[in-house]
Amino acid sequence: MTNRNYQICTSCVMDTTDSTIVFDDQGVCDHCNTFKNVTLPSWDTGEAGQAQLDALVTTIKREGQGKDFDCIIGMSGGIDSSYLTYIAKEKMGLRPLVFHVDAGWNSQIAVNNIERLIDGLGLDLFTEVIDWQEMRDLQLAFFKSGVPHIDSPQDHAFFATMYKFATQHNVKYILTGANLSTECIRNPVEWMYYQSDSRQLKDIHRQFGTRPLKTYPVTSILWHKIWLPYFKGINVVRPLNMVPYIKEEAKQLLMDRFGWQPYPQKHFESRFTKFYESYWLPERFGYDVRRVQYSSLIVTGQMTRDEAIELLKKPSYDESTIRQEIEFVANKLGISHDELNGFMALPRRTYKDYKNQRQIYDYGARLMRALGLEIGGKR
Numbered sequence: 001m002t003n004r005n006y007q008i009c010t011s012c013v014m015d016t017t018d019s020t021i022v023f024d025d026q027g028v029c030d031h032c033n034t035f036k037n038v039t040l041p042s043w044d045t046g047e048a049g050q051a052q053l054d055a056l057v058t059t060i061k062r063e064g065q066g067k068d069f070d071c072i073i074g075m076s077g078g079i080d081s082s083y084l085t086y087i088a089k090e091k092m093g094l095r096p097l098v099f100h101v102d103a104g105w106n107s108q109i110a111v112n113n114i115e116r117l118i119d120g121l122g123l124d125l126f127t128e129v130i131d132w133q134e135m136r137d138l139q140l141a142f143f144k145s146g147v148p149h150i151d152s153p154q155d156h157a158f159f160a161t162m163y164k165f166a167t168q169h170n171v172k173y174i175l176t177g178a179n180l181s182t183e184c185i186r187n188p189v190e191w192m193y194y195q196s197d198s199r200q201l202k203d204i205h206r207q208f209g210t211r212p213l214k215t216y217p218v219t220s221i222l223w224h225k226i227w228l229p230y231f232k233g234i235n236v237v238r239p240l241n242m243v244p245y246i247k248e249e250a251k252q253l254l255m256d257r258f259g260w261q262p263y264p265q266k267h268f269e270s271r272f273t274k275f276y277e278s279y280w281l282p283e284r285f286g287y288d289v290r291r292v293q294y295s296s297l298i299v300t301g302q303m304t305r306d307e308a309i310e311l312l313k314k315p316s317y318d319e320s321t322i323r324q325e326i327e328f329v330a331n332k333l334g335i336s337h338d339e340l341n342g343f344m345a346l347p348r349r350t351y352k353d354y355k356n357q358r359q360i361y362d363y364g365a366r367l368m369r370a371l372g373l374e375i376g377g378k379r
């Protein structure tokens with residue numbers, strides 16, 4: 001923590017809780033300026049985007065000829081992956097293999113949403129169930145390590161499974177719901193370290209885990225960022241950046257068409273992520289991910305700054321149900337309420353306190369941006 005004076009961006013709602021934020025002389029933050037100067041000029045959801053999408057569809061269909069599936073989509077039940085699945089099937093006319101990773105924390109709404117979408121679109125669902133004893137051990141290890149990013153075990157399993165399915169089924173295209181419309185401003189690395197960093201995951205588990213990870217899926221940046229794309233020809237694409245994607249309209253469409261149910265906040269499809277993003281991060285570290293989510297909506301014209309300021313006055317968790325949420329997380333992990341509270345009070349650590357591959361991520365991100373292969377990114 002620095003002793004910097006508090007400041008909030010005059011254009012979005014990012015503030016000095018992001019300790020590396022930089023403001024220009026108008027009080028506008030670097031997230032906003034990067035969006036305006038870098039992201040916006042290379043993002044087109046009009047004619048150019050449509051042409052890009054059409055070309056992508058042609059390539060995917062050609063590559064997928066004679067195969068059971070032409071692409072892969074990971075489905076959480078949240079809005080981005082749900083809308084993506086709809087677009088892929090209905091608008092792109094693809095034959096996706098849809099998979100879901102069950103890490104033990106699905107909310108009932110998520111389960112219903114996945115079922116409704118899959119049935120409504122006439123698709124098959126592949127569910128990968130993560131061994132609960134290993135998952136639990138890894139999650140407890142992250143709690144004990146003192147770092148903010150305790151949702152890494154879930155996210156990492158998701159990424160690793162995605163690549164595993166792609167190689168197993170020999171599918172060349174992975175479609176992800178990652179998008180600029182609702183995520184153009186990203187969680188700073190300080191708040192949410194790279195979940196795919198297997199070196200960090202293994203180091204934390206080595207120090208605090210109590211049983212070996214025998215079946216838990218592990219990926220590594222060199223495998224999925226170099227080996228798979230450049231030697232195996234497996235590509236990750238983001239179709240939601242090529243079509244107009246307005247959150248409220250997408251939500252309405254999914255509700256009307258499939259009986260999909262909305263969540264009170266992005267990522268709340270997992271009960272663990274809900275605890276982590278609404279309680280753990282803001283209460284223990286002062287990181288409120290709603291700032292990032294709302295700021296993305298503000299700069300893309302989907303929310304006003306005043307609306308966001310108003311929403312941020314309330315805590316991100318529901319005060320009337322948070323006790324039950326904490327109870328649920330403790331029970332599920334098989335620890336007492338006091339133990340969980342004890343983790344809240346541990347000395348605060350960062351990713352830097354453990355082995356990590358930050359340098360590789362930074363180098364890779366700079367290279368991708370220089371080659372024009374990626375817009376934006378974390379910082």
Ligand SMILES: [Zn+2]
Nearest residue numbers: 009012029032
């Ligand atoms: Zn800003």
